Amino acid sequence: MEAVAALAALAQDNRLDVFRLLVEAGPEGMPAGAVASALDLAPNTLTFHFDRLRAAGLVTVRRDGRSMIYAARFETMNALLAYLTENCCGGAPCAPAVECKPAVVSRRKKVTA
């Protein structure tokens, strides 16, 4: 059950904070160091949490110079929301599918994850 993995990944204070920050950052993502200083987390602790989020498919990484850029995977979050919505309403979804797009700002910013 993949939903449990996503739930478990988000069921931890620091990790939820990290994810929220990445969601705020949008599809561009942000470097690990920036997350570390924003949330005041030790870099190795942060790596540990990033790994869990990544294992759950909630974030992606890419390297940029010596920084690692982490970004939220909205796709997975959507799937989780869909699953919960479905299972919250006893099989008969009472809401019209929550489509969860990146965020505020950019005009025509594709989420090509």
Add this chain to the structure above:
Amino acid sequence: MEAVAALAALAQDNRLDVFRLLVEAGPEGMPAGAVASALDLAPNTLTFHFDRLRAAGLVTVRRDGRSMIYAARFETMNALLAYLTENCCGGAPCAPAVECKPAVVSRRKKVTA
């Protein structure tokens, strides 16, 4: 942060199964024994999981004869969905509030939890 508690409560296979079953059962709920046999869980193990769900505000209990009737708390689930939806979309909710009602069947069945 109360969202983490709800997430943690649902982030476990057996517990998620239990909750899903209770959601299916609707506001009437169902006796612990029925849940135990439906999911093939030892009664003491089940009590353990019920406790966690209850601590997270996701279920309620009441006694009926010698049975304990557990029921899902849709209110809490709604709050969780709302929180996640909000935080999934970077503060600017892109969905019009997911209202999560009990289930299929009953006409005019208030969720007065």
Add this chain to the structure above:
DNA sequence: ACTTTATTTCAAGGATCATTGAATTGTTTC
């Protein structure tokens, strides 16, 4: 090449978790 910066890997620690068996409490029925 050497140093600095950014992040990860590794090993160790205490804490929390999920399951189990045995014993207990509460309720109904005889």
Add this chain to the structure above:
DNA sequence: GAAACAATTCAATGATCCTTGAAATAAAGT
């Protein structure tokens, strides 16, 4: 009140989790 039934409490165990410090890897600047 004794037996049967429904569920909980308690103690123990192995597993997983989160954090930490020290060392390693990777890229950039000098």
